[in-house]
Amino acid sequence: MAEEQLTDELLERLLASASPEAYLSTMEPEDRTLSEYLFSLLHDKGLSRSEVFEAAGIDRTHGYQVFEGTRKVGRDRAIMLAFGLRCTLRETQHLLRFAGVAELWCKVRRDAIIIYCIEHGFDRTECDDTLYRMGERTLLPED
Amino acid sequence: MDDDELEQSLDLDDSFEVRQVLAKSDSGRTELVVSKDENYGLLVRKYIARELANPEAWSAASKVSCPQVPRVFATYWLPDRFVVIYDYVEGVSVRELMREKGRLGLQEAASIAVDVCLAASELHRQGVVHRDITPGNVIVNNRGAHLIDLGIARRYEQGARHDTTHLGTFGFAAPEQFGFAQTDARSDVYSIGSLLGYMLTGVVPSDPGFDAAMEGVPEALRKVVEKARSFEPSARHAGATELAERIQSAVPVSSMLEERGRAARLARLAFHTTRGARRVGAVAFLVLGSALALVFLAAFLSLMRDPMQGTNLASAILELAIGAALFDACGLQPFLVMVRAQPYVEGSSRVKTYLRRCLTDVLLVIGLFIAITLVAMILLPSSWQ
Numbered sequence A: 001m002a003e004e005q006l007t008d009e010l011l012e013r014l015l016a017s018a019s020p021e022a023y024l025s026t027m028e029p030e031d032r033t034l035s036e037y038l039f040s041l042l043h044d045k046g047l048s049r050s051e052v053f054e055a056a057g058i059d060r061t062h063g064y065q066v067f068e069g070t071r072k073v074g075r076d077r078a079i080m081l082a083f084g085l086r087c088t089l090r091e092t093q094h095l096l097r098f099a100g101v102a103e104l105w106c107k108v109r110r111d112a113i114i115i116y117c118i119e120h121g122f123d124r125t126e127c128d129d130t131l132y133r134m135g136e137r138t139l140l141p142e143d
Numbered sequence B: 001m002d003d004d005e006l007e008q009s010l011d012l013d014d015s016f017e018v019r020q021v022l023a024k025s026d027s028g029r030t031e032l033v034v035s036k037d038e039n040y041g042l043l044v045r046k047y048i049a050r051e052l053a054n055p056e057a058w059s060a061a062s063k064v065s066c067p068q069v070p071r072v073f074a075t076y077w078l079p080d081r082f083v084v085i086y087d088y089v090e091g092v093s094v095r096e097l098m099r100e101k102g103r104l105g106l107q108e109a110a111s112i113a114v115d116v117c118l119a120a121s122e123l124h125r126q127g128v129v130h131r132d133i134t135p136g137n138v139i140v141n142n143r144g145a146h147l148i149d150l151g152i153a154r155r156y157e158q159g160a161r162h163d164t165t166h167l168g169t170f171g172f173a174a175p176e177q178f179g180f181a182q183t184d185a186r187s188d189v190y191s192i193g194s195l196l197g198y199m200l201t202g203v204v205p206s207d208p209g210f211d212a213a214m215e216g217v218p219e220a221l222r223k224v225v226e227k228a229r230s231f232e233p234s235a236r237h238a239g240a241t242e243l244a245e246r247i248q249s250a251v252p253v254s255s256m257l258e259e260r261g262r263a264a265r266l267a268r269l270a271f272h273t274t275r276g277a278r279r280v281g282a283v284a285f286l287v288l289g290s291a292l293a294l295v296f297l298a299a300f301l302s303l304m305r306d307p308m309q310g311t312n313l314a315s316a317i318l319e320l321a322i323g324a325a326l327f328d329a330c331g332l333q334p335f336l337v338m339v340r341a342q343p344y345v346e347g348s349s350r351v352k353t354y355l356r357r358c359l360t361d362v363l364l365v366i367g368l369f370i371a372i373t374l375v376a377m378i379l380l381p382s383s384w385q
Helices: A007-016 A020-026 A034-045 A049-056 A060-068 A075-084 A089-098 A109-119 A124-133 B003-014 B055-061 B094-101 B106-125 B185-201 B210-214 B219-228 B240-250 B253-305 B313-339 B350-379
Strands: B016-025 B028-035 B043-049 B072-078 B081-087 B138-141 B144-147
Touching: A007 A020, A034 A060, A034 A089, A049 A060, A049 A075, A049 B003, A060 A075, A060 B003, A075 A089, A075 A109, A075 A124, A089 A109, A109 A124, B003 B016, B003 B072, B016 B043, B055 B072, B094 B138, B094 B185, B106 B138, B106 B144, B106 B185, B106 B240, B185 B210, B185 B219, B185 B240, B210 B219, B219 B240, B313 B350
Parallel strands: none
Antiparallel strands: B016 B028, B028 B043, B043 B081, B072 B081, B138 B144
């Protein structure tokens, strides 16, 4: 999982190809599931699942099932997981893509705040504090 | 599954690094792992789906301390699975050995069978029936033969009805394993007998040519195999130990005993050396500890004689002693627990053990302190106004 090519670069290559088949034949199949991606992030960063769930603020049983691939995850929960896994912005976007939800878009006020927090190394609680302070819905639902 | 349990299980699960996936199926996965924290060597981690889990068999097996049975390291639950971690046994399986050699000599086959009998009898003593003693589950190395994989092992109490998934390997499993009769130690006896027959002839017992091939085996040993493989459990040997004895009396005993004797002597030697070094260490600690305790007592008593002395040598020693005791309770003991290579017992964790020891030590120190103070006050009332 060393060098993930920038989506822009790949897009350039696609547009420059003679045909879709030509481009696809040079591509490495990106067949990973969310579960595999999560485990590879875990492994690369040397984290333990307990730490991740704690930092993300996710219930352990749910978290376990998400990692195993037996439970689908919503967008907010996926972002929380990204915080728990200390993902970079690029990794977060990949995670969201694998989870089948929309990536973060800086034109949306809430997403912009979250992007800022990720880039500045905030943890999940700090991000939620910021969101709350700025009148947006927090990641962890207020019950 | 409550959250704390899951946290412990997850931490334990994450503390192993996967070296290789050995097998994968619908019912679970078997991996070769190592511990990230301690140097325990190669281990096998087996994930078993919840419906197929047999925790009682594994926890009983963990009580066995026989070299022919791999040590069960830890067992824990995950929301959808049961996980077992046990020693990895390096070596060649009998199946591979047979593929190489075709047939084994009398000595080798008998020696392997006797080792398997030993392993089986230890399991039986804990109330576990293996139920899958096959060439693939017996590993041979320079320390003899080892019985592995308790995948379908069951405790005696549970009836055969509960296990409908894997009934046993055809040809090696006893007939009652496929029916509705209770399986017990004699089912394993049947399997060991089948294994022995296979090793001697190179023909699988389920093959119609098996009986003919057995004609070539010396009579005494052939009779042992036949008896072990009787259809009726009561006609077989009563247990694995009896089977081992019959095998040993059928095959020239001297060479096997020699092999055993040498191994046993080597084992005893290793044990002695470690024992000696540890003994010296323990005595040193004891002497040091007692000396410190005596000094503490003397300082304490002298202080009790005249508490208004203010700070002096006695009170300094006292403070030092209390500090040392607290260091031991809160520092040394937890360190030793963490560093000691203790195999996990089902359910408990290193953190729990450490907290328990730490707390009991601190309470003990405080309790002792109060007790000695009271005793001193009673014995030396004159020094108190």
